[in-house]
Amino acid sequence: MLRVHDSPESNESALLALLNLAVKDETNKIKIVEAGALEPIIGFLKSQNSxxxxxxxxxxxxxxxxxxxxxxxxxxxxxxxxxxxxxYGSSQAKVEALKALSNLSTYTDNVSIILATKPIPPIVDLLKTCKKSSKTAEKCCALIESLMEFDEGRTALTSEEGGVLAVVEVLENGSVHSREYAVGALLTMCESDRCKYREPILKEGVIPGLLELTVQGTPKSQTKAQTLLRLLRDSPYPRSELQPDTVENIVCNIISQIDGDEQSGKAKKMLAEMVQVSMEQSLRHLQQRALVCTPSDLSINSCASEVSLK
Structure with a gap:
């Protein structure tokens, strides 16, 4: 059905037929590969026909x-x-290739193979140009997070102009999953070598996005954001009891070191908003607890109070 020497039109029709068979059908996906379709399909990747x-x-x-x-x-x-x-592919082919690489990267042994092809520059190029809340941005960040496990990947991202910034922009404006991958990538970098990567991450204005994640992110994102904030402050070690290791204190420490009034002002504003949201959440929690309290609970508590007073 698939032959490299057949006309492009017939091969296009054959590929479309295979796509229809494979979509949402795990068994067909496996059978197509077992039938030997991979060799001609991979051969078509080299085709000059877009x-x-x-x-x-x-x-x-x-x-x-x-x-x-x-x-x-x-x-x-x-x-x-x-x-x-x-x-070098067309816009559509680039997106499809990225998503395929993201799929393949979930098989652990494939990540080092992907890394060997030096993929960070084209991934960053695509991430810069795509909408930060898009599925493309999500796949870019998922792939970047996997590659940050390797020193070569971390070095490539920081060496690429606007590489870290592109990840920070997704952390601020991406989808729920994209933001989780983005903060995961930055956290992996900082955990691998805090001294080396702290400044490159901080200078891209990551603090406002991290603050927002600590309040509005998924549980996993919140934990990662809080951990990264601790690593980004001047000292990574816990403070004394007189200076509790709260997110607010951590951020105040970081803000004091940020250069530039605009970044510092934005971070301070986000901190104030975060504290406000935290207070509102605490108030709602207290109100919910009050609503749950039944009249019998109140009478028992009242009796207990009277007994204690006697």
Whole structure:
């Protein structure tokens, strides 16, 4: 059905047929790979025909969603070709290639293979230009977070102009999952070498976004944001009992070191808003507890009070 030497039109039709069979069908994804379709599909990644290249990339994206297929696709040499498309392909092909790489990166052994292709520059380029709340940004940050486990990946991100800033922008304006990946990437960097990465992260104005995450993020994002805030302050060690290790104190410490009135002012405003939200949440919690208290509870408590007074 798929033949490299057939006309582009017939191969495009064949790829579309395979896509229709594979979408939302795990069994078909596996059977298509077992039937030997990978070799011609990967061959089409090298095609000069942009449509054929896009269809082949989309096919790999769909097939790579299957956990069983991930190591097989990598073994066929697809990863370097996908990164090449991420660099030089059409706009649509770049997005499909990114998503396929993100799928493949969830198989641990594939991450080092992806890293060897030096993918950070094209990932950052795509992240800079896409909408920060988009699925594309989410996949970019998911892939970046995986690559931050390696020193080469961390160095590449900080060396790429606007690389850390692009991640910070997603942390501020991304979707729920995107923000979680973004804060995870920055936290991994700082945990690996605080002295090396603290300043590059701080100078991109990360504090307001982290403050917001500590209040409005998912439980996982909140924990990561609080941990990162502790690492970003002047001293990573807990304070004494006289200076509690609260988020407010941590941030005040960081704000005092931020250069530039605009960044410092924005961070202070966010801190004030965070404290206000925290107070409102505490008040709502108290009100809810009061509503739960039944008349019998009140009478018992009242009796107990009277007994204690006697």
């Amino acid at each position: 449509n054929l290249q896009e269809y082949a990339t989309a096919s790999l994206l769909t097939l790579s969603a299957s956990p069983i297929n991930k190591p097989v696709i990598s073994a066929y040499g697809a990863i370097p070709l996908l990164v090449e498309i991420l660099r």
